[in-house]
Amino acid sequence: MKDPKNKFSINLPLKGIVQAITDLPDPVFAEKMMGDGVAIDPIDNVLYAPFAGQITQIHNSHHAVTLRQGDVELLMHIGLDTVALKGRGFELHVAEGDQVEQGQPLITFDADTIARECVSVQSAVVITSGQEITTVTPLGSVQTDLNQIVFTVPSSNDPQGTSAPAQETATEPTGPAITGSIKIPNATGLHARPAARLAVEVRKADAKVTFTVNGKTCSGSSVTGIMSLKTKLGDTLEIEAVGPDAQQVVADVIAAVKAGLGEEITSFSEAPQQEVEEEAPLLQVKSGEEGVLIGFTASPGRAIGKLVKHNKALPEVTRESIGAAEERAAFKASVKSSIADLQSIIDRLTKNGQEELAEVFNAHIELLSDPELSEKPLADIAKGQGAAWSWKLAYEAQAETLAKMDDPLLAGRAADVRDIGLRVLKKLLGVDDGGEILEEGTILLQEDITPSEIVALDLTKIVGLCTTHGGSSSHAAIIARSNDLPYLVNVEDAMKDLADGTVLLLDAKRGKIKVAPTDAEQAAFTKKIENAAKQAEEYQRDAHKPAITKDGFQVEIAANIGSVEDAEKAVAAGAEAVGLLRSEFLYMERLNEPTEEEQAEKVGAILEVMGKERPVIIRTLDVGGDKPLPYLPMPQEENPFLGVRGVRIGIERPSILRRQVRAILSQAHKGHARIMYPMISALDELRAVNALVREEQKNLGVEHVEVGIMIEVPSAALMADKLAQEVDFFSIGTNDLTQYVMAIDRGHPGLAARADALHPAVLRMIELTVRAAEDAGKWVGVCGGLASQIEAVPILIGLGVKELSVSVPALPEVKHTVRTVSMEESRKLAQAALDCADTSDVKDLLKSHQ
Template sequence: MTFTLHGQAVSRGVAIGRAVLAAASRVDVAHYFIAPQQVADELGRLRRARDTVVEEIERLRQGLAHDGVEAHAELAALLEVHLMLLQDEHLQDGVKQWVLERHYNAEWALTAQLEVVARQFDEMEDPYLRERRADLEQVVERLLRALRGESSPLAAAAPAAGAGGEPLVLVAHDLSPADMLHFKHGVFAGFVTDVGGRTSHTAIVARSLEIPAVVGVRNASQLIQQDDLVIVDGDAGVVIVDPSPMMLAEYGYKQRQGEVEREKLTRIKNTPAVTLDGQRIELLANIELPEDTLPALAVGAVGVGLFRTEFLFMGRGGKLPDEEEQYDAYRRAVEGMHGLPVTIRTVDVGADKPLEAHRRDDHLNPALGLRAIRWSLAEPAMFLTQLRAILRAAAHGKVNVLIPMVAHLSEVRQVHALLAKAREQLDRRGAVYGPVRVGAMIEVPAAALAVRLFLRHFDFISIGTNDLIQYALAIDRVDESVAHLYDPLHPAVLRLVADTIAAAQEAGKPVSVCGEMAGDVTLTRLLLGLGLRSFSMHPTQILPVKQQVLRSDTRKLRAWAQQVVASDEPALLLAD
């Protein structure tokens, strides 16, 4: 019987194949108390399990390096995140404390500390950072399996899955980057998972490997049976089980068309992004780790429009990264772009994130609390450390500094004062540093409405549409009960975006969009018509957006774009 499941479309394309169900990965955990004289042995078990998992991940990383495939850069970066979590002092010290003080067995101590740290991840506002809870759970699960001497259930499934010639679709509750590496040679045509979002590790890996995927399909692993014929529509976020012959024919045609389109896209990698009327468009990449510069360059990005620095600050149990560690990461990103500009956003976390050794429960609404630039200004020593590291990295190439969540002129003045102080400190040390341009991230409605004020104090602006939409519509985009109201085409949102772009043009200052709107090909023509000439997005979105750019004539789009913005129902005009 044919039925359809709905989830989030995270990696474009169509996959048709037989379902392979991954066994439920949750490990049963025994809970018991140990005798005081067993504490040392139990801690030894934990150390050996950690060493085993570290060795496993290191072997996987080495295998990726030998492959020499640029698309695996994001997989390697995610494995690096897992290694960082394995070494996380907050996780390690917490587990030791459960064993030493409560006399929990090793497995119980691991799961107890997992709950403590996981609650901190749940409080995060940024969806990308919130999704890192899944990475933490997978690290703990690998440790639990190592304690029991077991391997991943997917490792055993991989050889069997590759035995036949028919395309296969993997259906699982969730997948770790290490699990997905078992299939990096193309065994699976698509992925379906019960959980996850656009910023989940599964989504990131699927996009990097250009494999159609739908995540967050709730009970897919229970509803789909082994060997069911499945269609994965990565464009619409739809999974069709046991499709009719007519559906198979329709999606088979769509699949072939998609393959032709992807082949065409590879041909425009080195084509300058210039519209039909001669407007040169800047297509930049959003990256999370220094290693992400590889996939950015592979698709022809002309720079990095947003380098998120949060990875340096997360999961450290209150121990902040020092100047040298930050400088090394920023330098690697700058050098990795070979002279192309890199825009480094200062840390966009705060009191709602697990940066402190102890939880802070006094923030009733973290999204509106001490976060982003507010947190940085409240911790000037930390902020100065980051600014010095960025300035030093600027000696190695073109660097821009992007300040998140600016809303007040007083914040602007403090930022410039601290930048001056950072330069003075470097001068006193005789340290080498380079020039930077300073920009504001327009993501608070107040900043969009007062953008002309901020343009007088910054060299450029970047519109962070994800938070701008969320704050303008009072919608938590990761809350399933209201997520359907999150609408980039709401008239108020379009007016804020249009006015911000127009104000920057009037001031003669560069403006870019670095949120999801920048990588949405259905919005490319609208943004071009509004005057946008700089887009920053996930590397996998660059070529589809470039294709739209090459087909567009901005002279013909201007009047139409203004009509869309002025319309009561913009979505209807956009569909015409």
């Protein structure tokens, strides 16, 4: 704060012993290369704002933060050499650009980690705007009052928070610009210490020096400016100098950076980096048939069409401009075209009754129409930078800022900004997604596809989908199955070499693609599609009959659904129950949590559609991992699939679970409701959520509602005997169970195809679960993708599974399949599968059985 004598006061930012800056065992701080200030040996683990102002910079490692008000800029650096922790042990409470009040917490840190792994926990509080300090607090004293003034600095009368730090007013140097560049050899980039040394080097010269890294520019004499470049090892530092000493200072800067600026360096070879050749993996599946490529079934079906390839790789984005007027026009045209594309998607989704999904794209239009997002790129274009370069920097910076917001709604918009950013960038780079050239009967090939991309596809033109990566149990695959879109994943790379327009026979049921078929082959395939359609009609005619094996055992065939519309389709297709209502569809594709009333309304409507005679298993919120929510702040996790997801969301945030449970219980009288918890891994988790459900049942006066758990992790299968004592049923989620048993991320681009639920290890987990449930008098269902695989049906019922919950389109055929087998032969087949050594053996067994 300012006092009447134009003194600006810096209050205590850190409780501890205030010391002289010269006492720090780091010459950069001790010799005041960065500026004057004090050191504090902390007795607490929270850094507070010492005055009201704006956060202008936070280091990537979260150990240093810069605060500015008017012409005063202050750097607070926690510990020495803490940059090496790379953020470990630091928790941010603010983001760059935030306005903060005096005394507001900025960073919480783990003092023990710093003391154990770094040079010192002593922290520096330094004026980087050039003023000399007048110390108020006695050096060596212990201070704990955040209102205590530590030192003051001279201040101008600039309005609070509006002016930049004091700058030198010397005459601008003139002359030709001398340039150079050097790769940064510092392992942690140009953080405080090397930035200070570099700025000192620049200040020796009679020249104006500018540094640029990855498109960001700063003054070479500004320590905080250099730090704001957020450099990393291997970045190229571009140098530009103007003035009498320009030639010399460029050479001195290059030499200083090359020497490491006081730190150990990582050497770079000046020789061009050797290109790594692609190799064929040892485990590679290839077709042995001439003109046939193979893939893995993600969504069954057959289609004849012409190939269209979508290449998602973008060309290099450069700064070059063809002229400000031309770049501005290209930018505005790309934004306008992107809005038109989004409107087309909205119109199609609305026409198909998918209004909630349409709202997501409406939000994208709003973002693109926001002048604030266009302001920065237009300004950079006017300075002579290319439109693509300017736009990419602007939207990535905005997305990064939003992602750090404490407000979960704003943080969730980061993904939307990246989505629209990429859309416009592709236009600017001339990358065509193929939407304009698609014709009816298109079979689309791309590297991978996200759920939102599948939603945006025009299924009136696309009859089939192939990806060179991806997994058969991904959420994109689930959406494809619900739309009856034939989809193969991990198709052979040779498909990328085919020309656009090549005729293909896509048999996504058998995992085969016939390339450039003869007329006779096309005719035969067409006949096969027609026969399959006739079979489907036959299956549908019997869809409402029970699924009873030839020797009299009945299996309940249920549906996996996510909406009232799905429920209506399920009843029409012969569903005897809902084995999985994915309640997260009530929460996703929206920008705020649905109210308890909204949830109750949708759950109640589904229960009424299914009727009291058809049980409905409602899975509680299952998000996290590959299913984040835009409005739910999730922790940053190195491996989200092993973090807070599934039932752990409800355990960590019981208010969300409580609202959902109340919504379900309030509608239970409308049908036969069951509640199921996802990703239970231990008994204490089950008991905790069960207690919450029973408490809400009592509060609402609701009679007993059956509860069950999903068996999705090995620990649940191994402890099924204990878990079975406290539930009414189990439902096996084979998609996640396979992922965790095989230690393969089911969304991994290269490995997902190997996460096959027919692996004997997964089948043994299913058997273990069934045996434990039977001993406890409980029943087991399967609601994962394996239940919809027709060839797997005999194995599952042979293992003792009593309910199969499948995608709605698969219902009639699964019921028909049960009627064609006997329980006796199914048990023998299941036992033989358990004795197999690998997935390929199980598949060979099934082929011989068929």
